[in-house]
Amino acid sequence: MDREPHVLVIPFPAQGHAGPLMKLSTKIAEHGIKVTFVSTEHMHAKITASMPQKAEQSSLITMVSIPDGLESHEADRRDLHKVRQSMLTVMPGCLRNLIEKVNKSNDCEKISCVIADLTVGWALEVAEQMGIARAAVIPYAPASLALVLHAPKLVEAGLLDSNGNAMTDEPILLSEGTLPWKKKEYGWCFPSQPHMQKLFFGGCSAVAQNLKISNWILCNSFYELDPPACDLIPNILTIGPLLGRDHLEHSAVNFWPEDSTCLGWLDKQAVGSVIYVAFGSLAVLSQEQLEELALGLESLQQPFLWVVRSDFMNKSHAKLPDGFVERVSDRGKLVEWAPQEKVLGHPSVACFLSHCGWNSTIEGLSMGVPFLCWPYFADQYQNRNYIFDAWKIGLRFFPDENGIITRQEIQRQAKALLNDDGIKANALKMKQMARKSLVEGGSSFRNFESFVSQLKAIGC
Incomplete structure (x- = not known):
């Protein structure tokens, strides 16, 4: 009896990592390949709790969970070093046991490939040890991976010290045509947390090793977005943008329940009028910065949709300025989590x-939406530089002498962006380029079709 292709997909247990891997899983499953999506028990509970009542994950995908070795309280999970050590200690053995159990239960559906986030490289190592094909998924831009892979050479050349600090003030240029990397804006830079920087920079060699043992290197990007950076990474397969599947309402992964009331609210706003504000799943602001942001949005006299997570402030719930919610009730909508792709694709944004x-x-x-850039950490600074300097599809904020982005700065840059027809035109060109890569004959379409056909071949 012929074996059916069966892939095991393993993300790092964070919203920004799990989301794109679920989108990739859904795309693969739609091509007739069996997909098992592996969460940690803690992550699985969050995903399940965030789903609408009676809604289940797409039946195309089997959801399973394994322990990560951490206690249930959130404090431990904010300590990245503790999370990483626990996962490294507990999860490889659990993954091996899961694969063995699946393989014994049905000989026709043995695991034929492990698709893992590059930040859980131990999963790729387990797959290699078990003789299973491996695909590494890059959770950031090709340019960021290129820098990580060049790190040893940069240390050797005296441009970086052994902890990843710049030895000169000169920007680092990896090749002709790539965007320079400015001092303190490398993906591993945590100027106020040297132990975190040591942890991130120390992982560069592991990234290189995990790519060496991978049969495929998949990236949520498209070649035309940054050809010089893509050309620095041997065998990269750009298969993005990975977007949600409109016909599968609940095929997304969320750690918070989506508040879809914001879509009805957007329907009532004028075309091209709404400022959408969202800082992802990890960023936190100080009380002072939160107030400046709120008052800056208020001062614009413009409709805005703001995603304010319950943990948006460090160590406490977000406390908005007194009377703010009442004063902006006619033009402001606040939600804890939003269906972001649908929001960005809405004509009122x-x-x-x-x-x-x-x-x-x-x-x-x-979606062709211009940006106001407010990076928080890691690769976000260089993403900002691409948006502002290279692609010219947004503007950046400039903090004051205390590191605060003031309400006046927010007002100034937002007004400048909303009146900049050149940036709007560039953003629409970028949308066309992205969509072209996904249709038949496009670069990402060809790469994905090739990957799927190879998955089916190894399943036989």
Whole structure:
């Protein structure tokens, strides 16, 4: 009896990592390949709790969970070092047991490939040890991966020290045509947290090794977006943008329940009038910065939709300025989590005030929405530089001498963006480029079709 192709998909247990891997899983499953999506028990509980009542994950995909070795309280899960160590200790063995159990239960549906987020490289190692094909998924832009892969050479050349700090003030240029990397804007930079920087920079060699043992390197981007960076990564398969499947209402992964009332609210707003504000799943603001943002939005006298997570402030719930909600009730909508792609694709949205995480960046440009850039950490600074300097589809904020982005700065840049027809035109060109890559004959379409056909071949 012929074996059916069966892939196991494993994300890092965070919203920004799990989301695109579920979109990829759904695309693969639609091509007739069996997909099992592996969550941690904690992540599985969050996803299940966020789903609408009676709604289940797409029946195309089997959801399973394994333990990560951490206790249930959230404090431990904010300690990245503790999370990483626990996962490394507990999850490889659990994954091996899961694969063995699946393989024993049905000989025709043995796991033929493990598709893993590059940040859970141990899953790729387990697959290699078990003789199973491996696909690594890059959770950030090709340019960020190129920098990580060049890190050893940059240390050798004396441009970086052993902890990833710049040895000169000169920007780092990896090749002709790539965007320079400015000092303190490398993906591993945490200037105020040297232990975190050591952890991130120390992982560069592991990334390179995990790519070496992978049969495929998949990236949520499209070649035309940054050819020079893509050309620096041997065998990269750009298969993005990975977007939601409109016909599968509940095929998304969310750690918070989506508040779809915002879509009805958007329907009532004028075309091209709404500022959409969302900082992803991890960014937190100080009380002072939160107030400046709120008062800046209020001062614009413009409709806005603002995603304010319950944990948006460090160590406490977000506390908005007194009377703010009442004063903006006629033009402001606040939600804890939004169906972001649907929001960005709505005709009433004028711009996206974003932390510039890679998922938000690729979603925004795929919908042709201009950006107001407010990076928080890691690769988000270079994503901001691409949006502002390279693609010219947005503007950036400039903090004051205390590192605060003031209400006046928010007002100034938002007004400038809303009146900039050149940026709007560039954003629409970017949307066309992104969509062209996905249709038959496009670069991402060809890469994905090739990947699927190879998956089917190894399943035989």
